[in-house]
Amino acid sequence: GAVVSQHPSWVICKSGTSVKIECRSLDFQATTMFWYRQFPKQSLMLMATSNEGSKATYEQGVEKDKFLINHASLTLSTLTVTSAHPEDSSFYICSANSPDNEQFFGPGTRLTVL
Amino acid sequence: AQTVTQSQPEMSVQEAETVTLSCTYDTSESNYYLFWYKQPPSRQMILVIRQEAYKQQNATENRFSVNFQKAAKSFSLKISDSQLGDTAMYFCAFSMYNNNDMRFGAGTRLTVKP
Numbered sequence: 001g002a003v004v005s006q007h008p009s010w011v012i013c014k015s016g017t018s019v020k021i022e023c024r025s026l027d028f029q030a031t032t033m034f035w036y037r038q039f040p041k042q043s044l045m046l047m048a049t050s051n052e053g054s055k056a057t058y059e060q061g062v063e064k065d066k067f068l069i070n071h072a073s074l075t076l077s078t079l080t081v082t083s084a085h086p087e088d089s090s091f092y093i094c095s096a097n098s099p100d101n102e103q104f105f106g107p108g109t110r111l112t113v114l
Numbered sequence: 115a116q117t118v119t120q121s122q123p124e125m126s127v128q129e130a131e132t133v134t135l136s137c138t139y140d141t142s143e144s145n146y147y148l149f150w151y152k153q154p155p156s157r158q159m160i161l162v163i164r165q166e167a168y169k170q171q172n173a174t175e176n177r178f179s180v181n182f183q184k185a186a187k188s189f190s191l192k193i194s195d196s197q198l199g200d201t202a203m204y205f206c207a208f209s210m211y212n213n214n215d216m217r218f219g220a221g222t223r224l225t226v227k228p
Contacts, residue, residue, distance in 0.1 A: 105159035
């Protein structure tokens, strides 16, 4: 199947700093990517839909100024957690839609905010 | 809004036996997709099986099969000849036919015992 990568796989940062997470579709072009958040022992919660060349669509309750999403190319979407706080610590997973409408998930990024 | 319910937080099964994981969902739409994903300890999401709502025939992938009851809005996963490598979290998910953002159930932790 198609491959989606995320970088970094884990990151530790200090409270108040910003962290950028990259999601790349390695062997296909993705006009749409998705960002999910998963707390320990919980399910995946959709945060936002990232559309190439346009603004992201955020789910209710997700602060768009807190979680900045950029989808500048057909193979790259970035999620920036601004002014991170300990409660933002979580596992962030992206997924990408292939041209034949299959969705492929990245391996996730573990964020720990001290 | 679509909701997905998995009522079994944990299940266990003996190796080589059969186990069924339950999932129900709620939607007013007629065209949609249903999925079962496996999340092993690595936390990489792996697609197990996919069902299109307009197809009456139950999807099957090797040892994995579903029982899709559209009227009852039920979508259970049967794992036959369970293997130790099947030990993982299993998530049931729903997506609209024309919009691939997924809604996940809470998950079922399956343990296959030797």
